[in-house]
Amino acid sequence: MTLATAIATGDLTQLPSRRDEDWRWTDLRGLIRVLPAASPAFDGDVGAGPFAADETVTIVNGHGPAAIAIPAGEARTVALRVVAATDGTAHAARLSVTLGQGARLTLLESHEGRAASYLTQTDLDVSLGEDAALERIVLVADHAEAVTIVDAAVTLAAGASFDQTILTAGARRQRIETRVSHPGQGAAVRLDGAYLLRDQRHADLTTVVTHAGRDGTTSQLTKGVVRDQARGVFQGRIVVERGADGTEARMGHHALILSDRAEVDAKPELLIFTDDVQCAHGNTVGALDEAAIFYARQRGMPEDVARAMLTEAFVGEVVERIEHEGAREIARAWVSQQLGAGE
Amino acid sequence: MAAVKETVAAVADLEKYQHGFVTDIEQDFAPKGLSTDIVRFISAKKNEPEWMLAWRLEAYERWLALEEPDWAKVNYPKIDYQDSYYYAAPSRKAGPMSLDEVDPDILETYKKLGIPLREQEVLAGVQGAPRYAVDAVFDSVSVVTTFKKELAAVGVIFCPISEAIREHPELVRKYLGSVVPVSDNYFACLNSAVFSDGSFVYIPPGVRCPMELSTYFRINAKDSGQFERTLIIADKGSYCSYLEGCTAPMRDENQLHAAVVELVILEDAEIKYSTVQNWYPGDPVTGKGGIYNFVTKRADCREARAKVSWTQVETGSAITWKYPSCVLRGDGSSGEFYSIAVTNGHQQADTGTKMIHLGANTKSRIISKGISAGKSSNTYRGLVSAHPKAVGSRNFTQCDSLLIGKDCAAHTVPYIEARNGQSVFEHEATTTRLSDDQLFYCQQRGLDTESAVALLVNGFVREVLQELPMEFAVEAQKLVAISLEGSVG
Numbered sequence: 001m002t003l004a005t006a007i008a009t010g011d012l013t014q015l016p017s018r019r020d021e022d023w024r025w026t027d028l029r030g031l032i033r034v035l036p037a038a039s040p041a042f043d044g045d046v047g048a049g050p051f052a053a054d055e056t057v058t059i060v061n062g063h064g065p066a067a068i069a070i071p072a073g074e075a076r077t078v079a080l081r082v083v084a085a086t087d088g089t090a091h092a093a094r095l096s097v098t099l100g101q102g103a104r105l106t107l108l109e110s111h112e113g114r115a116a117s118y119l120t121q122t123d124l125d126v127s128l129g130e131d132a133a134l135e136r137i138v139l140v141a142d143h144a145e146a147v148t149i150v151d152a153a154v155t156l157a158a159g160a161s162f163d164q165t166i167l168t169a170g171a172r173r174q175r176i177e178t179r180v181s182h183p184g185q186g187a188a189v190r191l192d193g194a195y196l197l198r199d200q201r202h203a204d205l206t207t208v209v210t211h212a213g214r215d216g217t218t219s220q221l222t223k224g225v226v227r228d229q230a231r232g233v234f235q236g237r238i239v240v241e242r243g244a245d246g247t248e249a250r251m252g253h254h255a256l257i258l259s260d261r262a263e264v265d266a267k268p269e270l271l272i273f274t275d276d277v278q279c280a281h282g283n284t285v286g287a288l289d290e291a292a293i294f295y296a297r298q299r300g301m302p303e304d305v306a307r308a309m310l311t312e313a314f315v316g317e318v319v320e321r322i323e324h325e326g327a328r329e330i331a332r333a334w335v336s337q338q339l340g341a342g343e
Numbered sequence: 344m345a346a347v348k349e350t351v352a353a354v355a356d357l358e359k360y361q362h363g364f365v366t367d368i369e370q371d372f373a374p375k376g377l378s379t380d381i382v383r384f385i386s387a388k389k390n391e392p393e394w395m396l397a398w399r400l401e402a403y404e405r406w407l408a409l410e411e412p413d414w415a416k417v418n419y420p421k422i423d424y425q426d427s428y429y430y431a432a433p434s435r436k437a438g439p440m441s442l443d444e445v446d447p448d449i450l451e452t453y454k455k456l457g458i459p460l461r462e463q464e465v466l467a468g469v470q471g472a473p474r475y476a477v478d479a480v481f482d483s484v485s486v487v488t489t490f491k492k493e494l495a496a497v498g499v500i501f502c503p504i505s506e507a508i509r510e511h512p513e514l515v516r517k518y519l520g521s522v523v524p525v526s527d528n529y530f531a532c533l534n535s536a537v538f539s540d541g542s543f544v545y546i547p548p549g550v551r552c553p554m555e556l557s558t559y560f561r562i563n564a565k566d567s568g569q570f571e572r573t574l575i576i577a578d579k580g581s582y583c584s585y586l587e588g589c590t591a592p593m594r595d596e597n598q599l600h601a602a603v604v605e606l607v608i609l610e611d612a613e614i615k616y617s618t619v620q621n622w623y624p625g626d627p628v629t630g631k632g633g634i635y636n637f638v639t640k641r642a643d644c645r646e647a648r649a650k651v652s653w654t655q656v657e658t659g660s661a662i663t664w665k666y667p668s669c670v671l672r673g674d675g676s677s678g679e680f681y682s683i684a685v686t687n688g689h690q691q692a693d694t695g696t697k698m699i700h701l702g703a704n705t706k707s708r709i710i711s712k713g714i715s716a717g718k719s720s721n722t723y724r725g726l727v728s729a730h731p732k733a734v735g736s737r738n739f740t741q742c743d744s745l746l747i748g749k750d751c752a753a754h755t756v757p758y759i760e761a762r763n764g765q766s767v768f769e770h771e772a773t774t775t776r777l778s779d780d781q782l783f784y785c786q787q788r789g790l791d792t793e794s795a796v797a798l799l800v801n802g803f804v805r806e807v808l809q810e811l812p813m814e815f816a817v818e819a820q821k822l823v824a825i826s827l828e829g830s831v832g
Contacts, residue, residue: 021414242749257764260731266759268770275746275776283759286767 003028003149004092004121010035025233025265026175026204032147036119039084039091046083050139050330051108053079062091062120068107072100072129077324080109082122084146090119097124099132099160106324107136111150113143113171124152128160135163137327139334142171144201150176158185158213165322166193167331169338170201170230177206184213184244193222194318196338197230197262204233211239215246223318224255225311225339226262237269238279245276254284256314288314311339360659360825363593363623366452366563373430375566379403382536385430389505389539392512398520402535405526412529415693416722416754417662419597419635427599429537431564433481452481452561476501478542478558480571488542490554498547499583501556504572507543514545518576522605522643522670530601530664531639534570538603541571544583546612552583555812560600562591562622562634568599575605577612579646584615586815590659591623595632597661602638610646610673615654617811618667619819622659624826627717630689633661640667644676644705652679653696654810656819658826661690666724668697671705671736678707681807683819685826686719686751695725695742695757700733700766711742712804715751716827722753727768728760736763740770745803747777747796747827797824 006014006028016022017029039061046060056079057065070076082093099105111122128134142148148171154162166176180189195203209218224232234253255264268281288310296306315335322328373384382403386396411422476490478501494501500511508515525535542558562569577583591598600622606614625633636659642651653667669678680696698707707727715721723742744753755772777799785795801808801820808816 255761257761257766260734260764262764263760263762265761266757268755268757268772270744270755270772270774271752272744272746272754272774273752275749275751277746277774277776279774281755281770281772283757283770284768285759285761286769287764 002121002151003119003147004123006035007038007090007092007119007121022206022235026173026202028147028173031173032119036088036090039086039089039118042085044085046081046085046112046114049079049081049110049112050141050334051079051110051327053077053108055079056081058083059093059095060085061089062093064093066094067096067098069098070100070103070105073102074100075104077106077108080107081112082110083112083114084118084120085114086118087115088117092121092123094123094125097126099128099134101129102131103129104133105135106327107134108324108327109136109138111138111140111142111148113141113146116143117145118143119147121149121151126152126154128154128156128162130157131159132157133161135323137322137324137331138164138166138176139331140166140168140174140176142169142174144172144199146171147173149174152178154178154180156181156183156187156189158183158187161188163190163323164192165318165331166205167334168195168203168205170195170197170203173202175204175206179208180210182209182211182216182218184211184216184247187216189216189218190321191218191220192318192321194315194335195224195232196315196335197224197226197232198228200229202231202233204235206235208237209239209249210241211244211247211249212241213244216244217247218249220251221318221321222253223315224264225258225315226255226264227258229259229261231263231265234266234268236267236281237271239271240274240277240279242273245274247277247279249277249279251281252283254314256288256311257285258287308339312336315339360593360623362590362621365592366448369433370564371432372428372564372567375428376425377429377537381429385537385539388430388432389508391505391508394516395508398525399536402525402532406529406532406536409526409529409532415664415724416720417664417691417693419662422599422635426566428564428567429570430539431567452563476554476556478503480540480558480560481563493553497550497553499550499552500543500545502543504541504543504574511543511545514576515543515574518605518607519574522607522641523603523639528639530637531603534572534601534603534639538570538572541573541602544575544585546577546581546583548579548581550581552581555584555586557586557588560587560589562598562600566596566598568601571602573602573604575614576607577609577614579610579612581612584617584812586617586619586812588619588621590621591634593623593632597633597635599635599637604638604640606642606651608642608644608649608651611648613650614642615652616642617815618655619815619822620655620657620659620663621822624659624688624690625661627688630661633690634659636660636663636665638665640665641670642668642678643670644673644678646673647675649673649676652681652810654681654807655683656807656811656822657682657684657692657694658822660692663692663694665694666696668699669707670699670701671707672701674702675704676702677705680709680711681810682711683714683804683807683823684712684721685714685823686721687717687826688719689717690719692720693722693724695723697726698728698738699726700729700736700738702733704735705733706736707738709738709740709742710806712807713742713744713753714747714800714803714827715744715753716747718750720752720754722756724756726758726760727770729762729766729768731763734763734765736766738768742772743803744774745777745800746774793828796827800824800827
C-alpha cells in the first residue's frame with residue numbers, strides 16, 4: 001500500500017491513511033481525492049542542481065537511469081538529481097544503488113520541484129557489499145503544493161558503513177523513509193536529518209533500523225524547526241532481533257516549535273529482543289531557551305539576531321556531522337537560507 | 344546497609360505465587376455466556392434502578408458493534424466471550440451486613456492474603472500504626488467495607504458501587520461514564536454492560552481523607568471474569584490516597600479481568616492512586632493459565648490545579664493491557680505516573696500512560712521502569728500530547744527497561760504530539776541488561792546470585808517504590824523479588 005502503487009493502478013484505496021499506524025501523522029488517503037494524470041516525459045532544460053560532482057545522474061518526471069553501480073574497490077562521488085518538472089501530474093521512479101566490496105560512494109542527492117502540485121514517489125534500493133561505505137546527503141526542495149514520498153531500503157553487508165543526512169523544507173505532504181537492514185558484524189549506521197518548515201508545510205522523517213547480527217552500531221540525530229502552521233513528524237524505530245548481542249544504538253530527536261500553531265509529532269521506538277544491548281533514545285520538543293536569548297541580548301545582540309543565531313546553532317549539530325566537505329558547506333548555506341527566509 | 348539487609352530478608356522469604364489457593368465456598372452463578380438476559384440478571388441481582396439497567400443495555404448494544412483491538416504487542420488465543428461466567432457471588436449474602444455475618448471462609452481467605460478486615464485487628468497493632476479502610480471485592484460482589492462509620496463522620500462516602508447506585512444516585516449519574524465514556528474502547532464497553540461491583544468514593548470539599556482507602560480484589564470462581572468498576576470523586580480542595588490490590592487462584596484456564604477506574608478531580612483536589620497488581624501470572628514454565636488483565640483507568644483533572652498521581656506495581660497477570668491516563672483539563676493541573684512492570688516466565692505486558700494536556704500551565708511526569716526476564720515481553724506504550732490551548736505545559740518522561748536473559752523482550756513505544764510553541768516536552772529512554780560488573784561486585788561481597796539480582800533490581804526501581812505508601816512499598820519490594828525468582832542462572 002503505497003503512493004507508487006496508487007499511481008500505477010489508479011486505485012485510491014492503495015493510499016496509506018491515518019488508520020495505518022505507521023502513517024497516522026501523514027495521511028494521504030484523506031488528502032488525495034483524485035489521482036492526477038501520469039507525468040509526461042520532459043526534455044526541456046532543468047537548470048543546475050544544488051550539488052556539483054564529476055558524475056551526475058538525472059531523473060526527470062520519473063524517467064532516467066535505473067541503476068548506479070560502483071564496482072568493488074572503487075571510490076566515486078555522484079550527484080543524483082530527481083526532478084519533477086510538470087504541474088499537476090503524478091509519477092514514480094525506482095533506482096538501485098549497488099556498492100561492491102570495499103567500494104566507496106558519496107551520493108549527493110537532490111529532489112527538485114520545478115513545478116507545483118505534483119505527486120511523486122521515488123524508491124531507492126541500496127545494497128552495500130562487505131566493507132563498502134556510502135555517504136548519502138539528501139536535499140529535498142519540493143514545491144509547497146507537492147505531495148512526495150522518498151523511500152530508501154538499505155541492505156548492508158558485514159563491515160559496511162552507511163551515513164545519511166536528510167535536509168528538507170517539507171511540502172504539502174511529504175514523507176522521507178529509510179529502512180535499513182543492519183547485519184551487525186562491525187557494520188555502522190548513522191542516520192541524521194533536519195526539517196525546517198514554515199507556512200503550512202509538512203515533513204515526515206521515518207526510519208527503521210533492524211539489527212539482525214552481533215556488534216552493530218547505530219547513531220541517529222534528527223532536528224526540526226517548525227513555525228507558522230507547519231507540521232513536523234519524526235518516527236524512528238530501532239529493532240534488535242534475537243541474537244543481535246553487543247548492539248549499540250542511540251537515537252535523538254529534538255525539535256523547536258517557533259509559533260503557536262505549529263505542530264511536532266514524534267514516535268521514537270525501541271523494540272528489543274535480546275539482553276546484551278545498549279540502546280537509548282532522547283526526545284525533546286519545546287521553544288527556544290529564553291534564558292539563552294536574554295544572555296545574548298544582555299551582551300548587546302538584538303533579539304531577532306539572537307534567536308536566529310540560537311536556531312542556527314541548534315540545527316548546526318546535524319550539519320557538522322556531514323563528512324563530505326563540499327556538501328557540508330552547501331548544507332550550512334541551505335540552513336541559513338531556510339531560517340532566514342521570510343524574516 | 345539497612346536496604347541490603349531488607350532485601351536479603353525479602354529474598355529469604357521467596358516463595359512461589361503464594362496467593363494461588365482456592366476458597367471452596369458455595370457460590371451463585373449466572374448462567375455462562377453473555378446476552379441481554381445476563382445484563383438484566385446482573386442488574387436485577389444488584390437491585391438497580393431502571394436508569395442503570397438502561398445504561399447497561401445501551402453499553403451492551405454498543406459492545407456488540409465494536410471489534411476487539413489487536414494493536415498491543417501481546418498475543419493470546421481468541422477469547423470466547425460466551426464461555427465465561429459474568430456473575431459469581433458467594434451465596435448466603437443478602438445486602439450490606441456486619442462483619443460477623445460474612446462467611447467465615449471468606450474471612451479466612453482475606454486473613455491468608457494478609458488483608459485486615461476486622462477494624463479492631465487493624466487497631467490492635469503498634470500505637471500510631473497506619474490504618475486503612477478496605478473494600479473487599481470477592482468475584483462479583485463486595486463482601487465487606489470497613490471503617491465506613493468513621494469515614495462518614497467526616498463526610499467521606501466509601502462503599503461498594505452497587506450500594507452507591509442505590510443510595511447516592513445523583514452522584515453516580517453525574518459522574519459515571521463521564522471520564523471513560525461507555526464506548527471508549529472494547530473492554531471498557533464490555534465492563535459498562537456487565538460490571539458487578541467495585542468501589543465508590545466521594546470526598547467532600549476541603550476534606551482530607553483521614554485514612555488510606557483501599558480495595559482488595561479477589562477472583563475465586565472458576566471460568567469467571569471479574570468486571571469491577573471504581574469511581575472516585577475528589578471535590579474541591581480535598582485529598583485522598585487510594586490503594587488497590589488483587590490476586591487470583593492458580594488455574595490452567597485463562598480468566599478475564601476487565602476493569603474500569605474513573606477518577607474525577609475538581610479544583611485544588613488531589614488523588615493518589617496506587618496499585619499493586621499480583622494476579623496469577625500463569626505457569627512460569629508452560630505459560631498455561633493466568634489472568635488477562637485488560638483495564639481502562641483514567642483520571643480527569645477537571646478544574647484548576649487538580650492533581651493526580653498514579654503509581655503501579657505490575658507483577659502478575661498472564662497479559663497486562665493497561666494505560667492509566669490523565670486528562671489535564673484544568674489550568675495548572677498536574678498528573679504523575681510511576682510504574683514498575685515486571686514480567687517473567689511467559690508473561691506479556693503492554694502498559695504505559697497517556698498525558699493529555701488541555702489546560703494552560705499543566706504539568707506531567709512519567710517514570711516507568713520495565714523489567715523483563717524469562718521468555719516474557721514488556722512494552723511501554725505512552726502518549727504525551729499538548730493541545731494549542733495548553734500553553735506553558737511541561738512533561739518529563741523517563742522510561743528505562745532492564746533485560747534479564749536472552750529470550751525476553753523489552754519495547755518502548757512513546758508517542759509525542761506537541762501542538763503549541765510554548766510547551767516543553769522531554770523524553771528519555773534506555774534499555775540495558777543487568778550489569779555483569781555490578782552483579783560481580785555484589786557476589787564478591789557474599790551475596791548469592793538471586794539476592795544480588797534482587798538488590799540491583801530494587802535499586803533500578805527505587806524511584807517508583809518511593810512513591811508508594813510505606814506499608815505497600817515494603818510489600819511491593821518483596822513482590823518484585825519474588826516475581827524474578829529463578830530468572831538468573
